[in-house]
Amino acid sequence: MLLDCAVIGGGPAGLNAALVLGRSRRKTILFDDNKPRNAVTQESHGFITRDGIDPQEFKRIGQEELSRYPDVSIEKQRVHRIIKDHTYFSVETEDGRVFKTKKVIIATGFKEILPDIPQIKEFYGKSLFGCPFCDGWELRDRPLAVIAVDQKAVHMAKLVSNWTDDLIVFTNGNQVASPEEKALLTRKGIKINEKKMISLIGEEGRLRKIQLEDQTEILRAGGFIASEWKQAATFESDLGYEINDQGGIKTDSMQRTKTPGVFACGDTRIAGPSQLIMAASEGSMAAISVNAELVEEKFSGQPEHQVEKGR
Ligand SMILES: Cc1cc2nc3c(=O)[nH]c(=O)nc-3n(C[C@H](O)[C@H](O)[C@H](O)COP(=O)(O)OP(=O)(O)OC[C@H]3O[C@@H](n4cnc5c(N)ncnc54)[C@H](O)[C@@H]3O)c2cc1C
Incomplete structure (x- = not known):
């Protein structure tokens, strides 16, 4: 036929x-x-x-x-x-x-193609997502992460700031923003953490904290990944x-x-x-x-x- x-x-x-x-x-x-x-x-x-x-x-x-x-x-x-x-x-x-x-x-x-960060796939689609319009509402007002290893970081951070006032951008050891951009985000209360990420910790896909190369652990309930x-x-x-x-x-x-x-x-x-x-x-x-x-x-x-x- x-x-x-x-x-x-x-x-x-x-x-x-x-x-x-x-x-x-x-x-x-x-x-x-x-x-x-x-x-x-x-x-x-x-x-x-x-x-x-x-x-x-x-x-x-x-x-x-x-x-x-x-x-x-x-x-x-x-x-x-x-x-x-x-x-x-x-x-x-x-x-x-x-x-x-x-x-x-x-x-x-x-x-x-998710950033190369240990355990990231366990959390993707459960507490870490790609699109705040799709899943931002469910994560509103919680301590959130933006995980971004390139220039998409600043755009994503600005966007996600609409859903929470407690936002940290994790770059996994990369420099992703100019000094001016960093200053702008800081003025708006958004922190940038440029340390390498060692581990994502949580249960059944629900993120609780992010462990960094210096062994510090930062509490986060979820967030968004720029892929x-x-x-x-x-x-x-x-x-x-x-x-x-x-x-x-x-x-x-x-x-x-x-x-x-x-x-x-x-x-x-x-x-x-x-x-x-x-x-x-x-x-x-x-x-x-x-x-x-x-x-x-x-x-x-x-x-x-x-x-x-x-x-
Ligand atoms: C974690 C996550 C959460 C999301 N949440 C939302 C949300 O809340 N709201 C929203 O609007 N969007 C959401 N999205 C985005 C949404 O899923 C996509 O925009 C949508 O599915 C795109 O539809 P599509 O038909 O183009 O592709 P897809 O839905 O990806 O469908 C493509 C289909 O083609 C099939 N296919 C591929 N190659 C072949 C082949 N060679 N032969 C036969 N079949 C093939 C695949 O198996 C698949 O079934 C989310 C995405 C992700 C990853």
Whole structure:
């Protein structure tokens, strides 16, 4: 069967793309290997009607809603290769099957690279988070840490200061701020600690204190980490889309990449805040964009590859 669209990645971006495609009667398969980056957390916030929902429950509801649409199916498989032939794309899954499709939406998300600090992964998603808009409310008015080993430290500290007056920036031995920036933060009551961090101490992911190289221990109830990001997708492809300077897939406002027939949405673009509702919204836009191209191709009378080349 020739698909109208293959959606790669079944987080909020891919789920919403598949929903809008299904409602548009487009033959669609959503491929997902269920390894989202928010699997480390129990609650997602800030999505109206879903504030505080377990991310896996969010996904379950999304998949249930898709099951109402006969043109959409879900393959719980990792896509390991996408090849563009003359007109169509071949999407190959890990179990060796190949699916032909007219369009591809990439919604594979990103992964964070946490700073190299002992035990940090035990606390990530439980009391240390990446985004104050997602988890700041739950940590409000508590003694917090910003853990940042590069220039993102000052921006993150300013942001987090909205949720607490007791904030320390830990740089793990790095110089991350100019003297002027340090003076500014100090004037606002934010301390910077530039000692190496030896250990994070707490129980079941709940941070209690941070131990430093000189053996001092500083009480902290949680905080925020400024991470590096990289693409989550590990599939091979010859799609040749452009990458932005943060390593995300570059698109226009219609979620189109430079490669005709290939769209990208959600975290995989690594552009702007990383939020469920924004990913879902971009998924919707990608689907509308795919649909618009398919309609145009139907009525233009041109073979699809010529339409695509003429964009
Ligand atoms: C600790 C933490 C807490 C967060 N809290 C919140 C919050 O409270 N509120 C909020 O709005 N946002 C929160 N976020 C951010 C939110 O999780 C992301 O913005 C959102 O999940 C992005 O959606 P997405 O669909 O783009 O990517 P993802 O949700 O990451 O989904 C991508 C999917 O693609 C799949 N995939 C990847 N490669 C392949 C492949 N080759 N083949 C098949 N499938 C593939 C992955 O397994 C995954 O299921 C949090 C993130 C983290 C890490």
